[in-house]
Amino acid sequence: MGDQRMSVALGIIGFGIMGERLLRAALNHDPATLRPVAVWDPAPEAAARLAAIAPGVPMLGSAAAVITACDCLYIASPPASHLEHARAALAAGRAAFLEKPLSTNPADAEVFVAEAERSAARAAVNFPMASSPAVAQLAAWRETIGVPRSLAIECFFAAWPRGWQRDAHGWLDKPAQGGFTREVVSHFLFLTRRQLGPLALEEARTRFDAPGRAETATAARLTAGGVAVALAGGVGVTLKDDHNTWTLDAPGGAVRLRDWSFAERRAPDGTWQQAPDALPNERMRPLVLKGQLDKVAAMTRGEAQGLATLREAFEVQQVVEAILAAPA
Structure with missing residues (x-):
């Protein structure tokens, strides 16, 4: 592991939407830096999809076999199994890159984070805004607008799960592991935590319209590094599959991230102007x-490196679970 020039062998557990997405990115990556070497997913159809996408990457027979084959394990299985796989990878001397949330059990997540910190484990969580050019642009603009006064976060959906997630409906629309607050709002809470400081939840209301189904609306007031934050989320309130804004207001103006990837700043006439190099998501x-x-x-x-730390991810998870536990 000490060779600075080594190509990192990436193993993947969970070959659903996120596992496939990261595999495709790894296939396009410089193989001298990182290369995918093995996948495991218990679903029978996963092997056929993998063979069609990457015939040179084997579907191994177990999670343990993937851990043995890799230098770093990417964990994209449903949340209930994240820590089991992460602990196994770290115990075997591998690095671990986890999807969020860390766990369906916040107490277990807290224990895991403390264990990993004590051992200086090589582990991080996949909050992609840690590498977003749009977020970098917002950070640069922030230098020109002064001390933030307030932040507004909006996350709205035509339906939940979103159209491209319907194959994962079995857990994404269940209150134990799914819901848009865990899946989407968490990204914007991570962004808030990293840009402004520690999160503190002051008040929240969350609505569940059907037993055994994920939430349909949420609203919350928080602070982040002392800055007031207003959060609103809901299903069935937009025609878009997914519409979100993260809007920071300061004495010298306002900046926002819109629909994941558009960095925008408010002009003197009140209109929003995109960054010159803005791209759709x-x-x-x-x-x-x-x-x-x-x-x-x-x-x-x-x-x-600047990946989301386990501690950052755990702090976000604490706030998310507190929001979900708040009655409407």
């Missing part, structure tokens, strides 16, 4: 994932 995503994979390789080698 489907074109921005490959750039973001390349940045994430570069950081994953650096983490695996023990080098400095």
Whole structure:
């Protein structure tokens, strides 16, 4: 692991939407930096999809076999199994790159984070905004607008799960592991935590319209590094599959991130102006994932990088679970 020039062997557990997305990004990555070497998913159809996408990457027979084959394990299975796989990878001397949330059990997540910090484990969580060019642009603009006064976060959906997630309906629309607050709002809470400081929930209301189904609306008031934050989310309130804004107001103006990838600043006439190099999310995503994979390789080698830490992810999870526990 000490060889700065080694190509990191990436293993993947969970070959659903996120596992496939990261595999495709890894296939397009510089193989001298990182290369995918093995996948495991218990679903019978996963092997056929993998063979069609990457015939040179084997579907192994177990999670343990993938851990043995890799330098870094990407964990994209449903949340209930994240920590089991992460603990196994770290115990075997591998690095671990987890999807969020860390766990369906916040108490277990807290224990895991403390264990990993004590052992200086090479582990991080996949919050892609850590590598977003749009977020970098917002950070640069922030230098010109002064001390933030307030932040507004909006996350709205035509339906939940979103159209491209319907194959994962079995857990994404259930209150134990799914819902848009865990899946989407968490990204914007991570962005808020990283840009402004520690999160503190002051008040929340969450609505569940059907027993055994995920939430349909949420509203909350928080602070982040002392800045007031207003959060609103809901299903059936937009025609878009997914519409979100993260809007920061300051004495010298306002900046926002819109629909994941558009960095915008408010002009003197009140209109929003895009950054000159703004791209829609489907074109921005490959750039973001390349940045994430570069950081994953650096983490695996023990080098400095800017991925979301386990502690940051746990703090976000604490706030998310508190929002979901708040009655409407």
